[in-house]
Amino acid sequence: MTKGYVFDIKRYALHDGPGIRTTVFLKGCPLRCLWCHNPEGQNPGQEIMLRPGRCLEGCSRCLEVCPLTAISKIGSWPKIDSSKCDCCGLCTQVCPSEALEIIGREMTPEEVMVEVMKDFAFYQQSGGGVTFSGGEPLQQPKFLEKLLRLAKKNHLHTVVDTSGYAQFDLFVRLLPFVDLFLYDLKLIDPERHLKYTGKRNELILENLQKLVKLTDKIIIRIPIIPSVNDDKENLNLMIKFISSLGQVGGVELLPYHTLGKDKYGRLGRNYQLLDIKKPSSEEMNRIAAYFKENNLSVLIGG
Ligand code: SF4
Ligand code: SF4
Structure with a gap:
C-alpha cells in the first residue's frame, strides 16, 4: 500500500x-x-522538534531516556542533535509537558x-x-x-x-x-x-x-x-x-x-x-x- x-x-x-x-x-x-x-x-523522514515554551526548567527526563545521547542541555534547556537522533520517540513519551513532538x-x-x-x-x-x-x-x-x-x-x-x-x-x-x-x-x-x-x-x-x-x-x-x-x-x-x-x-x-x-x-x-x-x-x-x-x-x- x-x-x-x-x-x-x-x-x-x-x-x-x-x-x-x-x-x-x-x-x-x-x-x-x-x-x-x-x-x-x-x-524526508520523521524528526524531533522541541517547543521550548513548554519545557520545564530542571527536568531532564528526555536526556535520561535517549539511547543515542542525542539530547544535551544548553543552560536549562535541552538541545537535540538531529544527526544522532533516529526518531525512536522515547523522549516524546516521557516528556511530562509535551514539549517534544515528532514531525512527520x-x-x-x-x-x-x-x-x-x-x-x-x-x-x-x-x-x-x-x-x-x-x-x-x-x-x-x-x-x-x-x-x-x-x-x-x-x-x-x-x-x-x-x-x-x-x-x-x-x-x-x-x-x-x-x-x-x-x-x-x-x-x-x-x-x-x-x-x-x-x-x-x-x-x-x-x-x-x-x-x-x-x-x-x-x-x-x-x-x-x-x-x-x-x-x-x-x-x-x-x-x-x-x-x-x-x-x-x-x-x-x-x-x-x-x-x-x-x-x-x-x-x-x-x-x-x-x-x-x-x-x-x-x-x-x-x-x-x-x-x-x-x-x-x-x-x-x-
Ligand atoms: S527520538 Fe529517540 S533518539 Fe531521538 S532524541 Fe528522542 S529519544 Fe533520542
Ligand atoms: S522531558 Fe520535556 S520538559 Fe523535560 S527537559 Fe525534556 S523537553 Fe523539557
Whole structure:
C-alpha cells in the first residue's frame, strides 16, 4: 500500500492557489534554501522538534531516556542533535509537558483525503481546492500521484507547489491531474543558486522551459530575499528568462519573512540569514513595477 510522510495539513489556506484551500505539506526536499520557512519539511523522514515554551526548567527526563545521547542541555534547556537522533520517540513519551513532538506522520492517501474533504463546501463556494506543497511534493512521487488521482476523483481543483527540482517525466506523469503549478524561481545564475540553495539550477530552468510547452497553467513564484536575489543583475536575468518562456499564468513576488526562523533552533539547527531584514513595501513595489515595465503580469504575495 502506498504511504507517505506529511508534516502538516493546513485548512483555510488563502495564499496557495485560488479560493479557499487545504494545503497538504509533504516531507522531503532536495534543496536547502537558506531562507526556508518550513525547515521541518526538508528531511524526508520523521524528526524531533522541541517547543521550548513548554519545557520545564530542571527536568531532564528526555536526556535520561535517549539511547543515542542525542539530547544535551544548553543552560536549562535541552538541545537535540538531529544527526544522532533516529526518531525512536522515547523522549516524546516521557516528556511530562509535551514539549517534544515528532514531525512527520505516515499517512495513506485515503487518510489525507478524509482531512481534505472536510472543507469540500468551502471549495465549492470559493473556487478553491487542494494544494500539495512541502518540502518538495515531487520527492514522494507515487504518494503524490495517488493523492492527485483521488483529488480529481473527488472533483477538486488541484495545485502543486514545486521547486521544479525533479525528473521531468514526473511532471509529465502528473500533468493530467494538476490544474495549476506554482513554480518557484529563486536565482538564474547556477553558481549563486548553488550557494544559497545547495543545488545548481539547470534542471529547474530546463523543466520550466519544457513544462510551458505542455501547459500554460503555471504561476511563477519568486521569493524576494534582500541581498540574495533582489539585485538588478538577477532581476534582469529573471525577466529575460521568463519573457523567453512564452505563455505563463503570471508571476508572484513573495516578500522574505522570518516566521520560520525559530524552527531551526527547535530542530537543533542554525539559521544562517540572521542579518537579513524583510523587504519594505516600497522595495516590493519597485521590483513589481520593474517586472511590469518589462511586460510581465505580476502580483505581490500569493
Ligand atoms: S527520538 Fe531521538 S532524541 Fe528522542 S529519544 Fe529517540 S533518539 Fe533520542
Ligand atoms: S522531558 Fe520535556 S520538559 Fe523535560 S527537559 Fe525534556 S523537553 Fe523539557
